[in-house]
Amino acid sequence: MIRFAQVTKRYESGHEALKSVSFVLDRQEMAFLIGRSGAGKSTLLKLITRVEKTTRGQLIVNDKNITRLSSRQIPFLRREIGVVFQDHKLLYDQTVFDNVALPLVVAGIGHREASRRVRAALDKVDLLNKERLYPIMLSGGEQQRVGIARAVVNRPVVLLADEPTGNLDPQLSDEIMDIFHQFNEFGVTVLIATHEHRHIDRLRKRVLELEQGRLIRGGEGMED
Amino acid sequence: MSDYLVRHAQVFLSSVGQLVRSPGSSLLTVLAIGITLALPTLLYLLVENVQNVTRTWQGRAQISVFLQLDTTNEAARALQDVLAARPEIESSRLITAQQALEEFKNQSGFGAAMDILSDNPLPASILLHLKTGHDQPELIENLVRELEANPEVDLAQWDMAWIKRLHIILRLVQRSVLILAALLVLAVIIIISNTIRLAIMNRRDEIEIMKLIGATDSFIRRPFLYGGVLQGLLGALCAGAIVSACVGLLQDPIGELVSLYHGDFSTTGLDPRSFFTLLLAGSALGWLAARAAVGRYLGQIEPA
Ligand SMILES: Nc1ncnc2c1ncn2[C@@H]1O[C@H](COP(=O)(O)OP(=O)(O)OP(=O)(O)O)[C@@H](O)[C@H]1O
């Protein structure tokens, strides 16, 4: 599903954030991406959604080589990938319902079908009763669940999350991770960058560890 | 297809929503556009009206054709018939030598003195009134030259100076209006593209999010283009109102002035066609301005 083949990312500043990273994440697999601050976790996720461009190596997502992708094709890549952000990135002048509907509106899905899918997604994160509220009226954990609903509403094959539980207390954090786990069990490929090793022990999933831009655990030909 | 229309309608309504959400600044922008568009429209109406007035004056443009002294009345009448048949002549009047003398005696008070003369010193003449459309200075000059080539004609005269001057002035005014209109149109484009630029900057975060969830550039561009068109359209409506108000205020004094000169002309305001053109121009300017702003600033916003 996601294949990194000796991927290197060098920022314009000259800093090499990823150094020859290689790994394969299979269809329906779930993995945690860990490493100290500055190790390159966010950078790795940004390459997959083409927010940043690979400098060297090949990157294959959903059977497509996205190493060279024209700017015209980028939106269509992003529609196949659901992303959850630490800071939620919600639109604060739109209701919960409209926020979740956004990927469907953008993809040109009809109103009736969109409403159905938005309700289904909100149901999965247990927020159906708050669809008319604005994000500002919700707690941090609830806002993050809106973010998750938006990420899955278009039924992506890949779900990425960059520290989705960063600002939450342990109980809420567990709830959020359980939601990701559920989606994985429904067949979605999940990759989550996190600092919290607690989840790794709890959910017993594959771990990819970065250290100063190098993959030191979970990569090809490595043992866990 | 209907989905496509619904989506367009949604985007359009959200542009309206944006206008409504910040009514103060939007209203000011629309007003500024209105005033800027009203100026060239008013000038256009001014030129149009002045042209109408001069057209009624020029309808009276006339050529006096003085005949040779030895022309008989019959020959004069025959010549009048020939001239009257020309396409550029509206009407003609023959003043025979005798009539000219009578008129002169009556009007000058030299009646007794004229009696002393044995011969009538005044020539017969034919007054020609020109049709509108044949009253440009160049055409008249050609006609005069043709008339003078006639053996019976001694001299053909027309009051060339003031018509020529009027035409030159009109052309000057027309060109000034064009230049001014071009400048004001530029101003409208700058006003609208600046508000669109601000709107883009204000929605920076939103644009980034839209791009992150897979919105194409054309999808993101759309509401801003609609916003530009909407502002242009509302600005044009506003301009229409300003122009109508101005014409209404000026109608009476102009009517009085014209009636002093025995003119039979009424001021023309914005007829439906010009009004429609104004709306179309406003919308087109809004679209152009929004395109310029969007092309420049939307590409700079990328998620990081
Ligand atoms: N746009 C950029 N330009 C230059 N350098 C960057 C840029 N973004 C990140 N970096 C650098 O690349 C390295 C990896 O950054 P990255 O954000 O991927 O780390 P991270 O593992 O996500 O850290 P954290 O846990 O703090 O989020 C850091 O040294 C960072 O300073």
Ligand SMILES: [Mg+2]
């Ligand atoms: Mg990070």
